[in-house]
Amino acid sequence: MLTEAEKEVLRVRLRRIGGQINGIEKMLDEGRYCVDILQQVTAARAALNKVALLILESHAKSCLVAAVQQDRANEAIDELMDFLDKFTR
Amino acid sequence: MLTEAEKEVLRVRLRRIGGQINGIEKMLDEGRYCVDILQQVTAARAALNKVALLILESHAKSCLVAAVQQDRANEAIDELMDFLDKFTR
Amino acid sequence: MLTEAEKEVLRVRLRRIGGQINGIEKMLDEGRYCVDILQQVTAARAALNKVALLILESHAKSCLVAAVQQDRANEAIDELMDFLDKFTR
Amino acid sequence: MLTEAEKEVLRVRLRRIGGQINGIEKMLDEGRYCVDILQQVTAARAALNKVALLILESHAKSCLVAAVQQDRANEAIDELMDFLDKFTR
Numbered sequence: 001m002l003t004e005a006e007k008e009v010l011r012v013r014l015r016r017i018g019g020q021i022n023g024i025e026k027m028l029d030e031g032r033y034c035v036d037i038l039q040q041v042t043a044a045r046a047a048l049n050k051v052a053l054l055i056l057e058s059h060a061k062s063c064l065v066a067a068v069q070q071d072r073a074n075e076a077i078d079e080l081m082d083f084l085d086k087f088t089r
Numbered sequence: 090m091l092t093e094a095e096k097e098v099l100r101v102r103l104r105r106i107g108g109q110i111n112g113i114e115k116m117l118d119e120g121r122y123c124v125d126i127l128q129q130v131t132a133a134r135a136a137l138n139k140v141a142l143l144i145l146e147s148h149a150k151s152c153l154v155a156a157v158q159q160d161r162a163n164e165a166i167d168e169l170m171d172f173l174d175k176f177t178r
Numbered sequence: 179m180l181t182e183a184e185k186e187v188l189r190v191r192l193r194r195i196g197g198q199i200n201g202i203e204k205m206l207d208e209g210r211y212c213v214d215i216l217q218q219v220t221a222a223r224a225a226l227n228k229v230a231l232l233i234l235e236s237h238a239k240s241c242l243v244a245a246v247q248q249d250r251a252n253e254a255i256d257e258l259m260d261f262l263d264k265f266t267r
Numbered sequence: 268m269l270t271e272a273e274k275e276v277l278r279v280r281l282r283r284i285g286g287q288i289n290g291i292e293k294m295l296d297e298g299r300y301c302v303d304i305l306q307q308v309t310a311a312r313a314a315l316n317k318v319a320l321l322i323l324e325s326h327a328k329s330c331l332v333a334a335v336q337q338d339r340a341n342e343a344i345d346e347l348m349d350f351l352d353k354f355t356r
Binding site for chain 3: 057060065073074081084087088
Protein backbone atom coordinates (compact mmCIF):
# COMPACT_ATOMS: atom_id res chain seq x y z
CA MET A 1 0.00 0.00 0.00
CA LEU A 2 1.42 3.38 -0.96
CA THR A 3 1.45 5.97 1.80
CA GLU A 4 0.06 9.45 1.06
CA ALA A 5 3.61 10.82 1.16
CA GLU A 6 4.80 8.21 -1.36
CA LYS A 7 1.84 9.02 -3.60
CA GLU A 8 2.71 12.72 -3.52
CA VAL A 9 6.30 11.99 -4.58
CA LEU A 10 4.96 9.85 -7.43
CA ARG A 11 2.44 12.50 -8.51
CA VAL A 12 5.25 15.06 -8.82
CA ARG A 13 7.32 12.61 -10.88
CA LEU A 14 4.38 11.65 -13.10
CA ARG A 15 3.56 15.30 -13.82
CA ARG A 16 7.20 15.93 -14.73
CA ILE A 17 7.06 12.98 -17.13
CA GLY A 18 3.85 14.39 -18.58
CA GLY A 19 5.74 17.62 -19.13
CA GLN A 20 8.55 15.71 -20.85
CA ILE A 21 6.02 14.06 -23.17
CA ASN A 22 4.55 17.46 -24.08
CA GLY A 23 8.08 18.75 -24.60
CA ILE A 24 8.79 15.92 -27.04
CA GLU A 25 5.70 16.81 -29.04
CA LYS A 26 6.86 20.45 -29.14
CA MET A 27 10.25 19.29 -30.48
CA LEU A 28 8.39 17.49 -33.29
CA ASP A 29 6.45 20.65 -34.11
CA GLU A 30 9.67 22.69 -34.13
CA GLY A 31 11.34 20.20 -36.49
CA ARG A 32 14.11 19.53 -34.04
CA TYR A 33 16.92 17.08 -34.93
CA CYS A 34 15.87 13.44 -34.50
CA VAL A 35 18.74 12.44 -32.21
CA ASP A 36 17.95 15.32 -29.85
CA ILE A 37 14.34 14.14 -29.68
CA LEU A 38 15.49 10.55 -29.11
CA GLN A 39 17.52 11.67 -26.10
CA GLN A 40 14.41 13.25 -24.56
CA VAL A 41 12.40 10.07 -25.15
CA THR A 42 15.18 8.06 -23.45
CA ALA A 43 15.11 10.46 -20.49
CA ALA A 44 11.30 10.13 -20.15
CA ARG A 45 11.63 6.35 -20.30
CA ALA A 46 14.27 6.39 -17.54
CA ALA A 47 11.96 8.58 -15.42
CA LEU A 48 9.14 6.06 -15.89
CA ASN A 49 11.53 3.29 -14.91
CA LYS A 50 12.24 5.12 -11.67
CA VAL A 51 8.50 5.52 -10.94
CA ALA A 52 8.12 1.75 -11.31
CA LEU A 53 11.01 1.07 -8.93
CA LEU A 54 9.57 3.44 -6.31
CA ILE A 55 6.19 1.69 -6.47
CA LEU A 56 7.92 -1.70 -6.37
CA GLU A 57 9.88 -0.73 -3.26
CA SER A 58 6.77 0.53 -1.47
CA HIS A 59 4.88 -2.64 -2.44
CA ALA A 60 7.70 -4.85 -1.13
CA LYS A 61 7.93 -2.97 2.16
CA SER A 62 4.17 -3.16 2.77
CA CYS A 63 2.19 -5.79 0.90
CA LEU A 64 5.03 -8.30 0.52
CA VAL A 65 6.04 -8.02 4.19
CA ALA A 66 2.38 -8.45 5.21
CA ALA A 67 2.11 -11.51 2.96
CA VAL A 68 5.16 -13.08 4.62
CA GLN A 69 3.70 -12.41 8.05
CA GLN A 70 0.42 -14.04 6.96
CA ASP A 71 2.20 -17.11 5.49
CA ARG A 72 1.36 -16.06 1.89
CA ALA A 73 4.98 -15.30 0.91
CA ASN A 74 5.26 -17.57 -2.14
CA GLU A 75 1.99 -16.31 -3.62
CA ALA A 76 3.11 -12.66 -3.25
CA ILE A 77 6.61 -13.41 -4.59
CA ASP A 78 5.21 -15.31 -7.59
CA GLU A 79 3.08 -12.26 -8.41
CA LEU A 80 6.13 -10.01 -8.15
CA MET A 81 8.24 -12.31 -10.33
CA ASP A 82 5.53 -12.29 -13.04
CA PHE A 83 5.78 -8.52 -13.07
CA LEU A 84 9.62 -8.51 -13.07
CA ASP A 85 9.69 -11.00 -15.94
CA LYS A 86 7.76 -8.53 -18.13
CA PHE A 87 9.48 -5.44 -16.71
CA THR A 88 13.05 -6.66 -17.30
CA ARG A 89 12.72 -7.98 -20.83
CA MET B 90 13.99 14.48 -40.97
CA LEU B 91 10.54 13.36 -39.88
CA THR B 92 7.84 13.81 -42.51
CA GLU B 93 4.59 15.54 -41.50
CA ALA B 94 2.79 12.19 -41.72
CA GLU B 95 5.37 10.55 -39.40
CA LYS B 96 5.03 13.47 -36.98
CA GLU B 97 1.24 13.04 -36.90
CA VAL B 98 1.60 9.34 -36.05
CA LEU B 99 4.00 10.26 -33.26
CA ARG B 100 1.73 13.01 -31.92
CA VAL B 101 -1.13 10.51 -31.59
CA ARG B 102 1.16 8.06 -29.77
CA LEU B 103 2.56 10.73 -27.47
CA ARG B 104 -0.92 11.93 -26.51
CA ARG B 105 -1.93 8.36 -25.77
CA ILE B 106 1.13 8.01 -23.51
CA GLY B 107 0.17 11.30 -21.84
CA GLY B 108 -3.24 9.75 -21.19
CA GLN B 109 -1.58 6.66 -19.73
CA ILE B 110 0.47 8.85 -17.40
CA ASN B 111 -2.68 10.65 -16.22
CA GLY B 112 -4.36 7.27 -15.79
CA ILE B 113 -1.52 6.10 -13.55
CA GLU B 114 -1.95 9.17 -11.37
CA LYS B 115 -5.69 8.43 -11.12
CA MET B 116 -4.87 4.86 -10.02
CA LEU B 117 -2.73 6.35 -7.22
CA ASP B 118 -5.60 8.60 -6.15
CA GLU B 119 -8.00 5.64 -6.18
CA GLY B 120 -5.59 3.58 -4.04
CA ARG B 121 -5.40 0.87 -6.65
CA TYR B 122 -3.27 -2.26 -6.00
CA CYS B 123 0.46 -1.61 -6.58
CA VAL B 124 1.00 -4.45 -9.05
CA ASP B 125 -1.89 -3.20 -11.22
CA ILE B 126 -0.29 0.26 -11.27
CA LEU B 127 3.10 -1.27 -12.10
CA GLN B 128 1.59 -2.99 -15.13
CA GLN B 129 0.33 0.36 -16.43
CA VAL B 130 3.76 1.94 -15.91
CA THR B 131 5.33 -0.95 -17.87
CA ALA B 132 2.82 -0.44 -20.68
CA ALA B 133 3.58 3.30 -20.86
CA ARG B 134 7.31 2.53 -20.92
CA ALA B 135 6.82 0.08 -23.81
CA ALA B 136 4.82 2.72 -25.69
CA LEU B 137 7.67 5.22 -25.22
CA ASN B 138 10.09 2.57 -26.47
CA LYS B 139 8.02 2.26 -29.65
CA VAL B 140 8.04 6.04 -30.15
CA ALA B 141 11.84 5.97 -29.98
CA LEU B 142 12.06 3.15 -32.52
CA LEU B 143 9.76 5.00 -34.94
CA ILE B 144 11.90 8.14 -34.71
CA LEU B 145 15.06 6.04 -35.07
CA GLU B 146 13.71 4.38 -38.22
CA SER B 147 12.75 7.70 -39.78
CA HIS B 148 16.16 9.15 -38.90
CA ALA B 149 17.95 6.16 -40.46
CA LYS B 150 15.89 6.35 -43.66
CA SER B 151 16.49 10.07 -44.09
CA CYS B 152 19.44 11.65 -42.25
CA LEU B 153 21.61 8.51 -42.17
CA VAL B 154 21.05 7.75 -45.86
CA ALA B 155 21.86 11.39 -46.72
CA ALA B 156 25.03 11.17 -44.64
CA VAL B 157 26.14 8.06 -46.53
CA GLN B 158 25.49 9.77 -49.85
CA GLN B 159 27.55 12.78 -48.68
CA ASP B 160 30.45 10.57 -47.48
CA ARG B 161 29.68 11.32 -43.79
CA ALA B 162 28.55 7.77 -42.95
CA ASN B 163 30.91 7.07 -40.04
CA GLU B 164 30.13 10.37 -38.33
CA ALA B 165 26.36 9.71 -38.56
CA ILE B 166 26.74 6.08 -37.44
CA ASP B 167 28.93 7.07 -34.48
CA GLU B 168 26.21 9.49 -33.39
CA LEU B 169 23.59 6.74 -33.67
CA MET B 170 25.73 4.26 -31.73
CA ASP B 171 26.16 6.81 -28.91
CA PHE B 172 22.40 6.98 -28.66
CA LEU B 173 21.93 3.19 -28.85
CA ASP B 174 24.54 2.68 -26.12
CA LYS B 175 22.42 4.75 -23.72
CA PHE B 176 19.07 3.47 -25.04
CA THR B 177 19.89 -0.24 -24.72
CA ARG B 178 21.43 -0.27 -21.27
CA MET C 179 19.89 -19.53 -0.19
CA LEU C 180 19.69 -21.57 -3.35
CA THR C 181 18.70 -25.20 -2.85
CA GLU C 182 20.80 -27.91 -4.50
CA ALA C 183 17.95 -28.56 -6.94
CA GLU C 184 17.79 -24.86 -7.88
CA LYS C 185 21.57 -24.80 -8.34
CA GLU C 186 21.38 -27.80 -10.68
CA VAL C 187 18.75 -26.05 -12.84
CA LEU C 188 20.98 -22.98 -12.98
CA ARG C 189 24.10 -25.01 -13.85
CA VAL C 190 22.27 -26.53 -16.83
CA ARG C 191 21.16 -23.08 -17.98
CA LEU C 192 24.62 -21.56 -17.51
CA ARG C 193 26.27 -24.35 -19.53
CA ARG C 194 23.74 -23.82 -22.29
CA ILE C 195 24.61 -20.10 -22.30
CA GLY C 196 28.30 -21.03 -22.41
CA GLY C 197 27.47 -23.13 -25.48
CA GLN C 198 25.66 -20.17 -27.03
CA ILE C 199 28.72 -17.97 -26.46
CA ASN C 200 30.96 -20.55 -28.14
CA GLY C 201 28.44 -20.79 -30.96
CA ILE C 202 28.62 -17.02 -31.49
CA GLU C 203 32.40 -17.20 -31.76
CA LYS C 204 32.03 -20.00 -34.35
CA MET C 205 29.66 -17.78 -36.35
CA LEU C 206 32.35 -15.08 -36.37
CA ASP C 207 34.92 -17.60 -37.63
CA GLU C 208 32.54 -18.78 -40.36
CA GLY C 209 31.92 -15.17 -41.47
CA ARG C 210 28.21 -15.48 -40.83
CA TYR C 211 25.89 -12.50 -41.59
CA CYS C 212 25.99 -9.85 -38.82
CA VAL C 213 22.24 -9.78 -38.18
CA ASP C 214 22.17 -13.57 -37.69
CA ILE C 215 24.98 -13.25 -35.14
CA LEU C 216 23.14 -10.38 -33.43
CA GLN C 217 20.06 -12.59 -33.00
CA GLN C 218 22.18 -15.21 -31.22
CA VAL C 219 23.67 -12.57 -28.92
CA THR C 220 20.14 -11.36 -28.09
CA ALA C 221 19.08 -14.94 -27.31
CA ALA C 222 22.07 -15.46 -24.98
CA ARG C 223 21.28 -12.18 -23.24
CA ALA C 224 17.65 -13.25 -22.73
CA ALA C 225 18.88 -16.57 -21.27
CA LEU C 226 21.12 -14.67 -18.84
CA ASN C 227 18.14 -12.49 -17.91
CA LYS C 228 16.19 -15.65 -17.04
CA VAL C 229 19.07 -16.94 -14.86
CA ALA C 230 18.98 -13.68 -12.92
CA LEU C 231 15.21 -13.91 -12.39
CA LEU C 232 15.49 -17.50 -11.13
CA ILE C 233 18.17 -16.50 -8.62
CA LEU C 234 16.11 -13.45 -7.62
CA GLU C 235 13.03 -15.60 -7.00
CA SER C 236 14.97 -18.09 -4.89
CA HIS C 237 16.56 -15.24 -2.92
CA ALA C 238 13.14 -13.65 -2.27
CA LYS C 239 11.59 -16.93 -1.14
CA SER C 240 14.46 -17.69 1.26
CA CYS C 241 16.67 -14.82 2.38
CA LEU C 242 14.03 -12.08 2.03
CA VAL C 243 11.38 -14.09 3.88
CA ALA C 244 13.91 -14.86 6.65
CA ALA C 245 14.79 -11.16 6.87
CA VAL C 246 11.11 -10.26 7.30
CA GLN C 247 10.74 -12.86 10.03
CA GLN C 248 13.82 -11.44 11.78
CA ASP C 249 12.57 -7.84 11.51
CA ARG C 250 15.26 -6.93 8.92
CA ALA C 251 12.79 -6.47 6.03
CA ASN C 252 13.73 -2.91 5.02
CA GLU C 253 17.45 -3.70 4.98
CA ALA C 254 16.88 -6.75 2.74
CA ILE C 255 14.47 -4.86 0.46
CA ASP C 256 16.86 -1.91 0.13
CA GLU C 257 19.56 -4.35 -0.98
CA LEU C 258 17.21 -5.88 -3.53
CA MET C 259 16.15 -2.47 -4.85
CA ASP C 260 19.82 -1.48 -5.35
CA PHE C 261 20.22 -4.55 -7.51
CA LEU C 262 16.97 -3.96 -9.44
CA ASP C 263 17.98 -0.35 -10.10
CA LYS C 264 21.10 -1.56 -11.95
CA PHE C 265 19.41 -4.60 -13.50
CA THR C 266 16.48 -2.70 -15.03
CA ARG C 267 18.33 0.23 -16.55
CA MET D 268 31.02 -7.58 -42.82
CA LEU D 269 33.22 -7.80 -39.75
CA THR D 270 36.91 -7.22 -40.42
CA GLU D 271 39.45 -9.71 -39.02
CA ALA D 272 40.55 -7.10 -36.48
CA GLU D 273 36.92 -6.56 -35.34
CA LYS D 274 36.45 -10.32 -35.05
CA GLU D 275 39.55 -10.61 -32.86
CA VAL D 276 38.23 -7.92 -30.50
CA LEU D 277 34.92 -9.78 -30.30
CA ARG D 278 36.61 -13.16 -29.70
CA VAL D 279 38.47 -11.69 -26.72
CA ARG D 280 35.22 -10.24 -25.32
CA LEU D 281 33.28 -13.47 -25.89
CA ARG D 282 35.95 -15.54 -24.11
CA ARG D 283 35.86 -13.12 -21.19
CA ILE D 284 32.07 -13.54 -21.03
CA GLY D 285 32.56 -17.31 -21.14
CA GLY D 286 34.89 -16.92 -18.17
CA GLN D 287 32.25 -14.84 -16.36
CA ILE D 288 29.67 -17.58 -16.96
CA ASN D 289 32.04 -20.20 -15.53
CA GLY D 290 32.71 -17.87 -12.61
CA ILE D 291 28.98 -17.64 -11.89
CA GLU D 292 28.72 -21.43 -11.81
CA LYS D 293 31.67 -21.53 -9.37
CA MET D 294 29.84 -19.03 -7.12
CA LEU D 295 26.86 -21.40 -7.09
CA ASP D 296 29.11 -24.29 -6.10
CA GLU D 297 30.68 -22.21 -3.33
CA GLY D 298 27.24 -21.22 -2.00
CA ARG D 299 27.97 -17.56 -2.45
CA TYR D 300 25.32 -14.95 -1.44
CA CYS D 301 22.57 -14.60 -4.05
CA VAL D 302 22.89 -10.83 -4.50
CA ASP D 303 26.64 -11.18 -5.20
CA ILE D 304 25.87 -13.78 -7.87
CA LEU D 305 23.16 -11.53 -9.32
CA GLN D 306 25.69 -8.72 -9.72
CA GLN D 307 27.95 -11.04 -11.75
CA VAL D 308 25.04 -12.08 -13.97
CA THR D 309 24.22 -8.39 -14.55
CA ALA D 310 27.86 -7.72 -15.47
CA ALA D 311 27.91 -10.62 -17.96
CA ARG D 312 24.65 -9.36 -19.48
CA ALA D 313 26.14 -5.85 -19.88
CA ALA D 314 29.21 -7.38 -21.56
CA LEU D 315 26.95 -9.24 -24.00
CA ASN D 316 25.10 -5.99 -24.67
CA LYS D 317 28.42 -4.38 -25.62
CA VAL D 318 29.25 -7.25 -27.99
CA ALA D 319 25.93 -6.69 -29.75
CA LEU D 320 26.58 -2.95 -30.11
CA LEU D 321 30.05 -3.57 -31.57
CA ILE D 322 28.61 -5.98 -34.15
CA LEU D 323 25.78 -3.52 -34.89
CA GLU D 324 28.27 -0.68 -35.46
CA SER D 325 30.39 -2.77 -37.79
CA HIS D 326 27.29 -3.91 -39.69
CA ALA D 327 26.08 -0.32 -40.07
CA LYS D 328 29.46 0.91 -41.31
CA SER D 329 29.76 -1.88 -43.88
CA CYS D 330 26.60 -3.68 -44.95
CA LEU D 331 24.21 -0.77 -44.33
CA VAL D 332 26.44 1.72 -46.16
CA ALA D 333 26.76 -0.73 -49.07
CA ALA D 334 22.97 -1.15 -49.14
CA VAL D 335 22.50 2.64 -49.35
CA GLN D 336 25.01 2.84 -52.18
CA GLN D 337 23.14 0.05 -54.03
CA ASP D 338 19.72 1.71 -53.49
CA ARG D 339 18.63 -0.99 -51.00
CA ALA D 340 18.61 1.35 -47.96
CA ASN D 341 15.02 0.77 -46.80
CA GLU D 342 15.36 -3.02 -46.99
CA ALA D 343 18.56 -2.94 -44.89
CA ILE D 344 17.08 -0.45 -42.39
CA ASP D 345 13.87 -2.50 -42.02
CA GLU D 346 16.03 -5.53 -41.18
CA LEU D 347 17.95 -3.50 -38.61
CA MET D 348 14.75 -2.13 -37.03
CA ASP D 349 13.38 -5.68 -36.68
CA PHE D 350 16.48 -6.55 -34.72
CA LEU D 351 16.36 -3.36 -32.59
CA ASP D 352 12.69 -3.97 -31.79
CA LYS D 353 13.60 -7.32 -30.17
CA PHE D 354 16.90 -6.09 -28.71
CA THR D 355 15.45 -3.04 -26.94
CA ARG D 356 12.39 -4.60 -25.33
